[in-house]
Amino acid sequence: MISNNVILNRLFTQNVFFDMLYDSNNITYNTVIQRYVDDLEAKDNGELISEIYEFISKSYRNEYFYQNTLLNKLLLGKHSIKTTTALTQIPINKSKADFILINGKAVVYEIKTELDSLDRLDTQLRDYYKAFNHVCVVTSGSHYERVLSTLKDTPVGIYVLTRQNTISSSMKKEPVADNSSLDYTVIFKVLHKQEHKNILMRYYGKLPVTSQVFYYNECLKLFSQIPILDAYNMTLRELKKRNKILVGEFQKVPYELKSLIYFSHPSKADWKALSCFLSKKYGG
Template identity: 40%
Template sequence: MYMGAFNSFFSRKLVRSLADLDFSQPVFGEEYINLMLSMGCHTVGDGLAKLYSFLCKYHRNEYVYKNELFNKILLGIHSPRTSTAFEEFAIASSIADFIVLNGSASVYEVKTDLDNFQRLEAQVIDYYSAFDRVTIVCGPKSIDALMNRYGDSPLGILELTDRKTLHWCKKPDSVVDRLNHLSLFNMLRKAERGVVLEELEVKVPNVAPVFYAKESFDRFSIIPMSELYPKCLEVLKRRGDDVDAEAVCSLPRELKLPGYCIRITAEQAARVTERLSYPL
C-alpha cells in the first residue's frame, strides 16, 4: 500500500463515522482491513491501535506528531478542563499545526522527516504576529539542522524521539514586540471581537453590518497591546469551554485529538467504544 495513503486515515471524519448513529460497518476500505488482519487484528479497535503503532514506527506523518503533542502536552501536562487546544489554526497567511492556551499561549509547528523547511521563515513571522511563544517540533534527523539555524533565536525546538517521548532541545522565549493588532483581530470571530471590546470597556460600534469590521478594527487597533493580547487569549481560550473532558479521555490514544476537535459527547464516545469492539 502507498504510504502516503495513511496521511488522511486518522481524522475527524473517521471519529465522526464511528460515533454516527447510522454506523453499520468499518469506514475504511478493504486494503486497510486486509492490512489490519495481516497484523493479527480481529476487531476495529485492535486494527486502529496496530495501524497507529505502525505509523509511529515506519511513517511518522504529521498526524502522529500532532496527536502525540495533544496526548503528552494537553492531556499529560495540562488538562482539557483548564486548557484549550487548536489544530490547523489560521494565523495571517499561515496555518499553525497545533496551539495550546493555558494562561499563556504556545504555537507548535510540526516538521516531520517527510517535510522541508522551505516555508518555515514565513510561518514563524506569521506566528509571532499573534502569539508570543513558538516551537518547532521535529524528529531526530532534523535536530542538528534546526539547532544550527535557530539555536540563537527565541524559537523553541522540541524533539519527538524514536521512543515517542518529547525532548526539549531548546525551550521558547516569550516575544511580545512582534504582536500585531491585525493578526489578533483576524484570528477572532466576529462575536469574540465584540467581547474583547466590551470587556476592555471600549464601545462596540453600532453601525450597518457592511461597516462593522472596519469600525471594530479601528477601535481594536488603539488598545495597548499589553491589555489587548491577554484579553484576546482569554476570549480565544473560551472556545474550549464546551469540551467534555471525560468523553475525550475515554477514547483510545490514537483517536483523542480528532475526538477533541469534533467536541465529542459522552453519548458519542460510548458509541465509539462499542464499535471498536466490532469484528473487522
Template identity: 40%
Template sequence: MESDVLLNKLFTVNSFNSLVFKNRNQTYLKAIEDILGNTGASETNLKNFQSLYHYMARSHRNEYFYKNALLNKILLGRHSVRTSTAIRELPIANNILDFLIINGVGHVYEIKTELDKLDRLQNQIASYFEAFSFCTVVTDETHLEAVREKIDQPQVGIMVLTKRNTLHVDRKAVENTNDLRHETMFKLLRKSEFETILLDEFGRLPEVNQVEYYRTCLLWFQNINILKAQQLVLKQLKLRGYINRDKQQLFDRVPSELKMLVYFSDYTQNDFDHLQAFLSHRIGDVV
C-alpha cells in the first residue's frame, strides 16, 4: 500500500529531521492525507505523529516500529541511556545487524517482521556470534513457528512482539563465546577506536608504512586474549552513544513514538528545543 511506503519513508532519521529543521514536509503531508484525512490538518504535529504511529501499531508494524519498541522497552525500560548504548545497522561480516544494545555485554537483536523472509537468518546469526555473545531474534507471532524451526541453536533467543505490542521472551538467549573472531571484531572499529585499544594494551602503535599499518594493527589485536578483546571492543562501541548525562532530561521529554528517531540524531540542546516547538505547532505553522 502507498500509505505503508509513506510511513516507511517518514519514520527515518533523515526524513524526520528534514521535516523538523528544514520544513521538507511532502512525505508528511501525503501520509496525513492518506491515513488521517481531514482531521490531521487541525491537529498539532505531535498528535499527528502519535496517530500515524497508532496506525502502524494496528496495520503496519514495520522495522522502525520494532526498533522503537526495543529502544523503549529494553534500552529505556530495563537499562538506562547513562549505562547502556544502542547501535543500529552495524555492518558485520557481510551482513548488517539490526539493533545492538551494549550494557556490560553486547546483545544483538535481529528483527524479522511479518513482512520479512527468513532465508538468510542462519547466516546472519552466525556472523553476529563472531563478535557478540548474545543474540535474539525478534519476530511476529505469525512468524514464531517458522523461526523456531529455522533456528536450531539453543543459544539463540527468540522474542515476540505480541498483538498487544508487548515484547514476550519465547526463549532466553544464552551466552555463546565459542565463535568469536578477532578479525570480525576488529573490523567493527574505527581507526581511532582500534588505536586507543592498542595504545592501552601495548603502550605504542606500529611504526610501519601506511600500506602495512592496518594489517599490522590487526595482527597486534589478534595477540590479545579473545574474551578480553571483545570487552575492549564493546567499551569502544559503547562510547558511540548519543545521549549523555547532560542530554538525558531533554531526551526524556521526547514522545515514546519518536524516541528512536531522536536517539540516533545527536541533537544539541537547541535541537531539542526546536523539536518541542515543532511538535506543539500545527501543519504550516512557522517554528
C-alpha cells in the first residue's frame, strides 16, 4: 500500500498544485481523487482536498504533512505571520533544510517522518550548525527512542508529532543555542546577492570595488571580517525579509494547503484561481 501512496507526495507540490488550478485535467489530481475519495461529483475541490489530507493524516504522514503541521502549529499557532518568517528547502553546505522559522532567533527543523530513514541525520545536523545556531529534529513516536539516544547530550532539540497530530509535550527537548560551528562561507552561501550587499553596506558603508570576476570573493572576504555573531544576526535580519505574503488572502487558505501556498509566492492571478478552484465542483 505504501508504494501506491507515493503519488500523494506529488499532489502537494507547487508544480502539480498550480497546474491543477489552471487545468482541470491534471493527471496526478484525477488519479488521487479517484483512488482515495468516494462520491466525487457531489463534492467541490476544497472538500476533496480535505478528504485526501484526512487520509494522509491517518495513513501516510509524509514530509508535506509534517511541514504543514509545523507551519500551522508554530508559525500560525505560536508565532505570527507578521513577525515571523518561515523558509523551506534552503541549501546549507551539502544538505537542505526542511523548515526554518525566523523571528528573534532562527531554528532549523529537520523532518524525519515514520516513512524516513535516519541514515543521513548526523551529516545534516552538522551542516545546519554551520549556518544556524538552533537546530531541532521533528520526528514520529516510532523514531523517538533512537533519536533521543543519539541526541540526548547535544544541543539539538527533539519534537515528536503524535498519532493525534499534536506536538508532544512529554517527548520534547528544546534546542539550545550552539555557535561553535558557525562558518562564514556556509552562512554567506545561504544569502542572496542583494542580501549580502545589504549586510556589507550596513556594516562598512560601502561595497568592494573590483571586477565582476572577483566581486563574489571580495564580498565573502569582507563578510568574513565581521565578528561572527554580528554577521550571523545581520544574516537573520535579511532572511527574515523573505516570504512576505498577503495576510488577508492567506487567512482564507484552508488548513490543509497553508504550507503549500505560503512557500509558493502566489500572484494575484494565483489567489483568484485558488479561490475558484476550491469552490468548484470536481470536473466542473
